[in-house]
Amino acid sequence: MASFKRRIIQVTSTIIGNGYFEGFAKGTIYRGKLKSVCFPGLNCYSCPGAYTSCPIGSLQSVAAGLKYQISLYVIGFLMLIGTIWGRLICGWICPFGFFQELLYKIPSKKLKMPKTLNTLKYFFLVVFVLLLPALSTNEVGIGLPLFCKYICPAGTLEAGIPLTIKNVALRGAIGIMYYWKLMLLAITIVFSILISRPFCRAVCPLGAIYSLFNSVSFYRMNVDGTKCTKCNICNKICPVDIKIYENANSPECVRCGKCVDKCPTKAIKSGYINEKKGRLNHEKILDVGCGADNCN
């Protein structure tokens, strides 16, 4: 049931976030004031349908501009979302996460991603999103959104392809960088068929930011140590390969809730936990449980 609810929310957020259909028809983008608001997931602001801004693009564009080297507005917004939900956004709202999930449903041989690659996303965040756009500026002091320019496959999928199909002027300007980004998108698609959410886990700077808040966010996962039998079913169905009974609020957890649904002893719960009371706020009945984050 939770997985159906999640799918509905993923579809809805993708459609609402990219609902400017006129943009797709005309090969243009929405230019209204809503664009000053960031979308909580990775969603390119040059997507013809996008009503809002990409937080990673905005973070870079402010850093690359003349006035400020860091955007308090975007950092504050991401902190707010991260503090309330952590990586729940990745699992429920992000259109590019949803895209990868759909690709992983394509029948093929499935592979595990080496855990060491999880740290790569912090490199992309620090170097390509925070440092280089602010430091590598031209003679008048303007930098470039380098993550968007060299790495981001979401921009190619959501903006590059639809815009160049409909917009003749842009199609005429296609050069080697376009093909570079097309190749990165193709690699992302192939890996997403073989590995669950490879971009979210190894590359996404937005996931890297939200992951920092997973251990402290209001919304959290909880494993009842008295009920958990460590049967490992949760690990087998986990899209990001974590053992939730070892670290209920792991930075990698996208809080999709698959483990909550599948746990045979109903030891895993998620919600807005009140740590003083040691239980989730939505729990009405007092059950016997340690209420701790980890199953010790």
Added chain:
Amino acid sequence: MKDRLKYVLLIMSLVLTIAGIYRGEVAEVLQKAINICLECIGIG
């Protein structure tokens, strides 16, 4: 401790967002977002 930290982070996030709005970053974000980002689409 974590319980207190999340409230501190919540307040900090609101303070940062308001500070960003106050110093005019909303207009800067809007300015970038209403124009096609050529770097994003692989042309710039």
